[in-house]
Amino acid sequence: MKFSIHQKDLQRLLTVAGDGVPKKTTLPILSNYLIEARPAGVRIAATDLEISISTSAETAVETPGQVAVNAKRLQEVVRELAKDEVHVQVDAGKFKMKCARSAFELYPMPVDDFPTLAQERATFSARLPAKTFQALVDLTCYAVSTDETRPALGGVLIQITDKEIRFIATDGHRMSKAHASGKFPVEKGEPREAIIPPKALIPVAAWATESDHEVEMELSSAAATFKVGATTLTSRLLQGPFPPYESVIPKDNKKQLIVGREALLSSIRRVAKLSDSVSHQIRFSVRKDRLHLSVSTADIGAAKDDLEAAYGEDDLEIGYNAVYLQDILKSLDSDKVLFTLNSPVSAGVVTAVESKRDATALCLIMPLRLQD
Amino acid sequence: MIMLVDIDAFFAQVEQLRYPPLRGRPVIVGAGVIATSSYEARRRGLKTGMRLSEAKRICPEAVILEGCARTYRCFAESIFALCREVAPSVESYLDEAYLDLAGTERFHGHPLAAGARLKEQIRRVTGLTVSIGIGPNRMLAKMACKKRRPDGLNTLTQEEAPDYLFPRPVQDLPGVGHQTARKLLDLNIRTIGELRAVPVDALERLLGSPGRALHDRSLGLDSRVVTEREVPRTISRETSFHQPATDPDEIEGMLRYLSERAGRTLRELGVAARTVGASFHATDDGGDSRVRTLRSPTDRDSEIFETARELLRAMHTRRVALHRVGVSVTNIAPHVAEQGLLFDEGPLRESSLLKGMDAVRLQYGHSALVSGQALHLLGKLEQDEHGFVLRTPSLTK
Numbered sequence: 001m002k003f004s005i006h007q008k009d010l011q012r013l014l015t016v017a018g019d020g021v022p023k024k025t026t027l028p029i030l031s032n033y034l035i036e037a038r039p040a041g042v043r044i045a046a047t048d049l050e051i052s053i054s055t056s057a058e059t060a061v062e063t064p065g066q067v068a069v070n071a072k073r074l075q076e077v078v079r080e081l082a083k084d085e086v087h088v089q090v091d092a093g094k095f096k097m098k099c100a101r102s103a104f105e106l107y108p109m110p111v112d113d114f115p116t117l118a119q120e121r122a123t124f125s126a127r128l129p130a131k132t133f134q135a136l137v138d139l140t141c142y143a144v145s146t147d148e149t150r151p152a153l154g155g156v157l158i159q160i161t162d163k164e165i166r167f168i169a170t171d172g173h174r175m176s177k178a179h180a181s182g183k184f185p186v187e188k189g190e191p192r193e194a195i196i197p198p199k200a201l202i203p204v205a206a207w208a209t210e211s212d213h214e215v216e217m218e219l220s221s222a223a224a225t226f227k228v229g230a231t232t233l234t235s236r237l238l239q240g241p242f243p244p245y246e247s248v249i250p251k252d253n254k255k256q257l258i259v260g261r262e263a264l265l266s267s268i269r270r271v272a273k274l275s276d277s278v279s280h281q282i283r284f285s286v287r288k289d290r291l292h293l294s295v296s297t298a299d300i301g302a303a304k305d306d307l308e309a310a311y312g313e314d315d316l317e318i319g320y321n322a323v324y325l326q327d328i329l330k331s332l333d334s335d336k337v338l339f340t341l342n343s344p345v346s347a348g349v350v351t352a353v354e355s356k357r358d359a360t361a362l363c364l365i366m367p368l369r370l371q372d
Numbered sequence: 373m374i375m376l377v378d379i380d381a382f383f384a385q386v387e388q389l390r391y392p393p394l395r396g397r398p399v400i401v402g403a404g405v406i407a408t409s410s411y412e413a414r415r416r417g418l419k420t421g422m423r424l425s426e427a428k429r430i431c432p433e434a435v436i437l438e439g440c441a442r443t444y445r446c447f448a449e450s451i452f453a454l455c456r457e458v459a460p461s462v463e464s465y466l467d468e469a470y471l472d473l474a475g476t477e478r479f480h481g482h483p484l485a486a487g488a489r490l491k492e493q494i495r496r497v498t499g500l501t502v503s504i505g506i507g508p509n510r511m512l513a514k515m516a517c518k519k520r521r522p523d524g525l526n527t528l529t530q531e532e533a534p535d536y537l538f539p540r541p542v543q544d545l546p547g548v549g550h551q552t553a554r555k556l557l558d559l560n561i562r563t564i565g566e567l568r569a570v571p572v573d574a575l576e577r578l579l580g581s582p583g584r585a586l587h588d589r590s591l592g593l594d595s596r597v598v599t600e601r602e603v604p605r606t607i608s609r610e611t612s613f614h615q616p617a618t619d620p621d622e623i624e625g626m627l628r629y630l631s632e633r634a635g636r637t638l639r640e641l642g643v644a645a646r647t648v649g650a651s652f653h654a655t656d657d658g659g660d661s662r663v664r665t666l667r668s669p670t671d672r673d674s675e676i677f678e679t680a681r682e683l684l685r686a687m688h689t690r691r692v693a694l695h696r697v698g699v700s701v702t703n704i705a706p707h708v709a710e711q712g713l714l715f716d717e718g719p720l721r722e723s724s725l726l727k728g729m730d731a732v733r734l735q736y737g738h739s740a741l742v743s744g745q746a747l748h749l750l751g752k753l754e755q756d757e758h759g760f761v762l763r764t765p766s767l768t769k
Contacts, residue, residue, distance in 0.1 A: 147667065173711050243715045278669060279708035298706055319709050345712060366712030369720075 001065025002089040003037045007081045007099060009057050013044045014075045016231055019203040020046035020053035021071040029113040032068040035088075037061045046071060047115060051200045055231040068109045069095045077104055119234075122218035122225065124192060126160060130208035130228075132180045133215045135359035136167040137205040139178035141198040142327040143363075145171030155195040155238040157245070158224075160184050167359075168245050169198075173366050174324045175245060176331070180359035194224050195242055200235035207231055249364065250340075250347050257286055257339040258310040258353060264291070264337065265329040271295045271303040272322035280323045281368050286316040286341070295322075318344045319368035328363045345369060373483045374598060375471040376505045376513040377455055377490065379448070380522035382467035383439050384410035386447055389499050398431055400424070401439040404612045404653065404695055408467075409434075411522060423657075451494055451502065458490050463598045470510055472598035487525050511546050511594035518544070533592030538565030545589055552579060552586075564590050603643050603704055609633045610698025611760075614752065616655045618693045624681055625748035629760060630699040631677035632743060638701060639730055644669035644708070645701035648676050650683035653696040660687045661698070669705060672722050673743075676701060 014033065022030050025048065034045040039061055045054035067090045078086070082100040089096050095106040128136075137156075145153035150172070157168040166179040184192075204226040208215045216227040225234045268282060275281055276297045285292040291309040296302040318341065329337065334352035341348045350363040379385065383401035388394045388410060398413035400406050406427055409418045416431040424436060452464045458480070459471035473483055480486035487504040494502050503524040505517025515537065516528035528536060537545075543553045545564055555578060561567050567575075568590040575583035588594065609630040617623050627650070638645055646669045651661030662683045670676065680699045688694065713720065729741055738759030742750065746760075753760040 170714060172713050172715055175714055248714045276708055278705070279711065281709045321711060347712070347714060364714060366714055368709035368711050370709055 001035075001037045001067055002062040002087075003042055003059055004062075004085050004087045005042060005057065005059040007078065007083050007086050009059065010086050011075075011078050013042070013055050013057055014071075014078055016055045016203075016207065017044045017046045017053050018071065018075055019199075020048060020051055020233075022048035029068065029109055029115070031071055032109055032114065033071045033074060034066065034068050034111065034114045036066045037064050037088075039064060045114075049115060049236075050197065051233060051235045052116075053203070053231065053233045057230065063089075065090055066111045067095050068111050068114050069106045070109075073106060120220035120222055122220050124160070125216065125218045126165065126182075126184045128165065128180070128182065128215045128217065129358065130205075130212050130215065132182070132358040134205040134209045135357045136165070136178050136180060137198075137201045139331050139357075139359060139361040140167040140169040140176045141202060142331055143169040143171060143174050143176040144198050147171065151238055152195055152240045152242050155197045156201060157193060157195050157242045160192040168242070170243065170245060170364075172243075173321070174328070175248070175364040176328070176361050177245065177249070177364075178359050178361035192219070194219050195238040195240055196224050196235050197238060200224070200226070200233055204228060204233055248347060249362065250342060250349060253340040253342040253346075253349055255286075255313040255316060255341040256311070257291065257341060258336055259291055259307060259339070261329055261332060261334060261337045261352075263307055265326060267293055267305045267307055268322050268325055268329070271305050272326075274301050274303045275322055276300065279368055280321045281319050281370075282322040282325070283370060284316070284318045284320060286311055286313075286318070288312065288315075316341060316344065317370060318348070319370040320348075320365060321368055324365055328365060331361065331363075333357050373473040373477075374507055374510050374513040375459065375473055375483060375487060375490075376468060376507075376510070376517045377451070377471065377494075378468040378503045378505070378517050378521075379451060380501050380503055381408055381410050381414070382448070382500075383408040383444055384413070385500055386444055387437055387439070390443075394435055398434040400427055400434050400436045402436070403438050407439065447498055447500060450498055451500065454490065454493055454497060458486060461598050461600055463600060470513065470598045473506075484525065484527060491523075491525060509592075509594040510596050510598065511589050512592055514546050515544070530592060537590065537592055538563060538568065540564050542567050545586065547582060547586055547589060552582070555579065603641060603706070605704065606700055606702045607634050607637050607645070607704070608649075608698055608700035609637075610651065610696060610700075612653075612696040613694065616693035616695055618691075619748075621745075621748045622752070623684075623688075623694055623697060625745045626697055627680055627684060627699060628673075628677050628743055628745040629749060630697070631680055632673045632746070633738070633759065634699050634701050635671055635673035635676050635726070636730060636733070636738070638671040638704070639726065642707050643704050644671040644706075645676075646670075646703035646705065647701065648679040648683070649698075649700040649702065650680040650687070651696075651698040651700070652684060652688055652694050654688075654690070654692040654694055656692050658690070658692065659696075662687055663700070663702070665703065668711075669703075669708065671707060671726075672719060673726060674722060675719075677745075 017033060025031060030048055036043040041056050041058040043054055043056040084100045086097060086099040095108045097104045140156050144156060153171055159166040162184055164179050164181045168177045204215060207228040211229050213229040218225040223234050223236055225232060271293050272280060272282055274297055275295045283294045289309060289311055290306060292306045294304045328350050332352040334355045336353040338351050338353050339348055344367055347364045347366050384399040387399055387401060398416055399410040400413055401408050404424060406418060406420050406422045413431060413434055418427050418431055452469050455462050455469050455471055459473050461472040463470045483506045487506055491502060491504060501523040503517050503521045505513045506527040507513035507516045508530050512528045512533055516526045519526040540563060542548050542556050542561060542564055572584055572587040575587050647663050647665045649661060649663035653659035664679055664683060732740055739755045749760055
């Protein structure tokens with residue numbers, strides 16, 4: 001194997017594929033990049049067995065071939081190289097790299113050990129603009145659960161109908177359902193849903209936004225593949241069932257509260273500094289055209305703040321987890337947000353008022369039960 | 373000034389008080405292992421924690437009693453109540469209490485006089501003898517208390533501390549257990565004076581963060597304050613079986629029952645625990661304990677039970693009968709607001725059920741309600757208004 005590539009291009013490829021290298025692993029081969037030189041260019045791949053990333057660039061290849069080298073070391077070395085042409089070759093079982101006046105040798109691992117994720121025929125494909133994909137990811141990934149005992153909640157449920165695409169994430173305490181319209185030709189009722197971990201979605205959104213390329217999405221029965229330009233990410237699907245999210249969206253919430261998003265966010269940030277570190281409890285006291293925020297924590301202290309709001313219903317006292325509220329408010333982009341509430345023990349709905357985004361979201365948050 | 377009031381051979385002394393024929397005889401209280409033994413028994417070489425079978429071999433004439441935790445609790449409470457009349461801040465344990473005498477000098481006069489009066493009053497009210505140690509901090513109070521027992525009253529001042537401490541074996545220093553003592557002995561550190569000579573950095577490297585505290589204590593320094601603990605650090609409920617148990621239904625039924633007792637105590641205190649533990653002791657002398665920290669604090673019986681059961685199942689893998697099982701909850705913090713759930717209302721429903729059950733039990737006794745899993749225990753264990761009578765080797769509950 002022998003090829004040359006500019007340092008800048010090589011570093012970019014390594015960074016992109018680097019998202020697929022597991023931080024910790026018991027399989028040594030997974031700490032490696034698979035580098036493949038083909039007549040048309042170079043491809044670099046990495047996998048943690050759940051997702052696999054492969055990205056390529058056109059470059060001058062003298063001799064095709066494959067090699068598996070330690071990802072961390074290679075990435076660190078390439079980052080420090082001169083901004084010049086890098087000459088790579090595998091010779092006498094060693095991975096050799098020359099750039100300007102520096103030369104490196106790395107000892108590779110057997111290429112055959114590198115796992116390949118089984119490819120299945122895609123049953124469905126769709127294309128999404130970068131901005132839409134990014135918006136859907138931003139609006140949902142924060143709500144994904146980290147509870148390992150409920151694996152299905154550890155991913156975003158993606159559902160596609162002929163007119164819209166939905167991303168839904170929940171950890172059982174809050175939920176976000178985002179959707180964007182588009183045309184997605186339906187082929188005879190194929191299953192159009194999949195649960196995909198955020199570690200697959202977040203990098204894809206970042207690559208798409210950076211390059212302003214469309215995201216091409218393909219679903220098969222066991223995997224989802226996302227293509228952005230010359231980069232492909234394949235993710236195993238998480239096994240369901242996903243909870244019946246439609247049934248928990250409240251229909252009889254009548255009390256509407258409209259607040260400035262930035263003002264509410266900074267107010268929550270302020271008072272939550274004194275909230276307890278387990279529940280992050282913060283109290284909303286909703287009054288006519290005012291929203292009072294307060295925190296009172298044993299052994300720590302108390303805080304109060306108040307905001308102008310639009311509200312015309314009965315007074316309401318609700319407790320929330322401040323972190324959950326901040327996540328929601330940060331994910332939205334509008335000047336104002338609308339809370340649609342019912343009672344101190346039922347789910348509240350938060351939506352953006354006049355979003356400029358390419359996707360809109362409905363956020364649900366369950367209150368904390370206040371103890372009086 | 374800090375005063376330590378320690379009840380002499382607590383459980384055994386209570387038994388000797390209640391049954392005069394036992395006076396002057398070696399008395400052991402405990403189930404499975406020795407919880408406390410009288411001074412007569414101690415002189416024959418019996419030690420707390422020793423297995424009863426071994427104790428019988430060493431001292432066949434000893435009287436072995438299972439004990440009655442509630443009776444002891446009553447005695448302890450009345451002694452601690454007397455202590456609270458002496459000092460504004462009292463930190464009580466099972467059989468001892470630390471009293472912070474700061475600010476009471478003009479009221480009590482010399483601490484020794486106050487100590488003598490307190491001893492006399494405790495003897496008059498309860499009939500029990502206590503040993504009292506007085507010192508400038510908790511540790512020296514403890515060392516002073518150990519000077520002479522039973523029925524002692526001693527002081528140890530900061531000035532006397534080096535002369536008194538240095539020649540004593542390291543094991544006498546509070547905070548030096550078996551493990552630490554072994555590590556120190558391996559380094560030929562036998563006395564507190566020798567420990568004192570070790571640089572604090574070296575001690576810290578050897579023992580971790582407790583090293584620094586031990587260094588301070590070797591100099592007679594101790595900065596721990598006396599605090600009235602409203603919330604216990606650990607709540608543990610354990611029992612031995614009348615007959616070694618092999619039936620999983622009986623073992624898990626007991627675990628369920630112990631979890632309920634622990635859960636109820638948590639709810640009564642208005643606190644929740646983040647860590648749940650399970651322990652067992654088998655007939656072949658094998659035993660183990662494990663803990664697991666939960667994602668969020670709990671006071672629900674089922675969560676405590678399910679965690680404890682999982683831990684026990686992971687530990688108890690050999691086909692041996694069990695002597696004893698236990699459930700403990702630690703990492704206790706004030707109860708925080710309960711997070712509502714979108715999909716599964718089970719935990720919240722259980723919380724309201726438990727609230728109802730607690731109310732019923734408060735009025736009609738713990739036995740008024742028995743959970744399905746604990747039904748296996750009916751007929752196997754005695755019951756009183758506090759529920760099944762537990763045979764706890766530590767007799768703490």
